[in-house]
Amino acid sequence: xxxRLSDIDQTTWAQAATPVAVPERLLIVSDAWxxxxxxxxxxxxxxxxxxxxxxxxxxxxxxxxxxNIPCPTYPEIRLSIASYRKIAARIExxxxxxxxxxxxxxxxxxxxxxxxxxxxxxxxxxxxxFPEYVAARLPIPxxxxxxxxxxxxxxxxxxxxxTPSLAGELKLRGIxxxxxxxxxxxxxxxxxxxxxxxxxxxxxxxxxxVGRVALEKNLPAFLDLDLPGSKVVVGxxxxxxxxxxxxxxxxxxxxxxxxxxxxxxxxxxxxVFPSKTDTFGNAxxxxxxxxxxxxxxxxxxPADILGADRTAGVVDADLAxxxxxxxxxxxxxxxxxxxxxxxxxxxxxxxxxxxxxxxxGRLHVHDKH
Numbered sequence: 001x002x003x004r005l006s007d008i009d010q011t012t013w014a015q016a017a018t019p020v021a022v023p024e025r026l027l028i029v030s031d032a033w034x035x036x037x038x039x040x041x042x043x044x045x046x047x048x049x050x051x052x053x054x055x056x057x058x059x060x061x062x063x064x065x066x067x068n069i070p071c072p073t074y075p076e077i078r079l080s081i082a083s084y085r086k087i088a089a090r091i092e093x094x095x096x097x098x099x100x101x102x103x104x105x106x107x108x109x110x111x112x113x114x115x116x117x118x119x120x121x122x123x124x125x126x127x128x129x130f131p132e133y134v135a136a137r138l139p140i141p142x143x144x145x146x147x148x149x150x151x152x153x154x155x156x157x158x159x160x161x162x163t164p165s166l167a168g169e170l171k172l173r174g175i176x177x178x179x180x181x182x183x184x185x186x187x188x189x190x191x192x193x194x195x196x197x198x199x200x201x202x203x204x205x206x207x208x209x210v211g212r213v214a215l216e217k218n219l220p221a222f223l224d225l226d227l228p229g230s231k232v233v234v235g236x237x238x239x240x241x242x243x244x245x246x247x248x249x250x251x252x253x254x255x256x257x258x259x260x261x262x263x264x265x266x267x268x269x270x271x272v273f274p275s276k277t278d279t280f281g282n283a284x285x286x287x288x289x290x291x292x293x294x295x296x297x298x299x300x301x302p303a304d305i306l307g308a309d310r311t312a313g314v315v316d317a318d319l320a321x322x323x324x325x326x327x328x329x330x331x332x333x334x335x336x337x338x339x340x341x342x343x344x345x346x347x348x349x350x351x352x353x354x355x356x357x358x359x360x361g362r363l364h365v366h367d368k369h
Contacts, residue, residue: 025057026354027096031080031105032127033062037236037255038212039282040127043183044102050347059094061087061107080106088114098123098354104130104152112155121361123354124153125160125181126170129216129277136215150174157364158357160350162280163304177360179353184343185285189262192291192335199267202251205229207323208268208292210261210283211275213237213252222274223247225320234264265290270326273302274319281305288312288338293329295322305337312337 028048032040048058066082087110091099099115099122101108108124115122131145153159153175160181161167167178199206207227211217214237223231223243233243236255244252256264265271271287273296281301284294288305294313296302306313311333316322 023057023097024055024351025059025095025097026051026351027059027061027091027094027099028102029061029099029107029111030102031063031078031107032103033060033064033078036078039183039278039280040102042282043127046184046186046343047347047350050343051351054347054351056351059096061090061111063107065090066107082107082110084110084113087111096120098358100125100354101156102127104149109152112152116155121358121364122156123158123160123179123357124156126153126166126175127162127279129279132216132277146173156357157360158353160353163300165300165304166279169300177357179356181349181353182346183280183282183285183341184346185282185289185338185341186343187289187339189259190265190286190289190338191262192331193263193266196267200230200232200251200253200264202230202232205269205327206232206267207270207272207295208232208234208265208287209272209274210234210265210286213240213243215239216275216277218274218276219243220246221319222272223250225323227320227323229269232264232268234261262286262290265292268292270295270323271313272296272319272323275299275301285338285341288334291331291335293326293331293334295319295326297322309337 028044030044032038034041051058063078063080066080068078068080070078087107091111091114099111099120101111101122101124130149131142134140134145150173158177158179159175160179161170162182167180171178205228207229209219209222213219213233213235231250233250233252234256240252253264265287268287271292271294273281273284273294275281276297276299278301284302284305287294294302294306296313296315297319298315298317302315306315310325311330313329313334314322314325
């Protein structure tokens with residue numbers, strides 16, 4: 001099963017996933033929130049919708065509730081400036097049954113501190129390769145940053161990861177209590193459409209990538225390729241202006257949302273995912289659900305989703321080889337693969353993990369006494 005368990009037995013997880021009799025008030029603390037447009041934000045939004053549907057009361061603490069400043073080199077990311085006292089008061093007013101800390105930023109750090117001070121078990125999630133992203137921008141060794149990541153997540157009782165390969169990697173780095181939390185797809189929104197002869201006024205084949213136009217997405221690896229037809233980039237971000245100047249033959253369509261985004265996806269012949277640092281790659285599922293085969297490197301995310309089956313997409317250390325081979329993949333197989341993922345299943349995993357982390361924490365406190 002694609003959304004499978006890792007280091008906990010089936011019975012334990014099934015019990016944890018069963019709704020409990022008492023009201024459940026879940027607090028999610030996230031430094032990533034609107035106006036950011038990224039996989040973290042979309043994952044939390046979709047999960048919150050499903051949690052509400054199954055009767056879990058969800059509250060959030062995000063940067064929009066506090067004074068914040070733009071992150072240096074990445075102004076779309078907002079860094080909160082709020083005192084411990086103010087955030088503690090917010091948490092205490094919400095009286096959460098569970099706390100989930102989604103990010104390692106200022107809010108996440110403060111919530112972690114509050115939980116440890118007050119004996120509140122919490123879960124975390126590893127969404128972003130934070131050490132690699134920071135090391136690419138600042139002269140800080142990755143080893144120092146991974147020491148911070150280990151310190152941050154090991155204070156909780158469950159660190160959620162999206163793929164088995166990422167879990168294996170983090171386990172080797174000493175991160176404990178890893179729990180699987182896959183992702184879902186809105187297969188009604190992202191769906192195949194009739195193919196146009198010249199979508200966007202461009203000749204086929206259309207090789208498309210969708211996402212944040214930023215340094216860590218490794219876009220030049222795609223933009224430098226000698227491919228037939230047209231290259232299309234959908235999305236916005238801090239590197240867009242520079243890349244548009246460097247690659248005048250590439251078509252940058254800017255950010256798209258909703259039906260407009262779904263239609264854009266559906267017109268691609270191949271979806272190209274050049275990133276080597278994503279922990280999952282929600283855009284891969286969106287492309288597959290749209291009936292578009294995927295070309296990517298054999299790294300965490302695409303390798304987990306596509307596996308060795310080359311009917312829905314191709315992973316290869318040579319991205320050009322993957323792109324050209326993906327032209328022969330099946331659009332029906334791409335769609336079928338995406339349908340294995342649902343937000344309903346992913347959310348059942350998520351709330352099960354939250355309950356497990358809370359249970360582990362309560363047992364730990366009981367054993368200490």
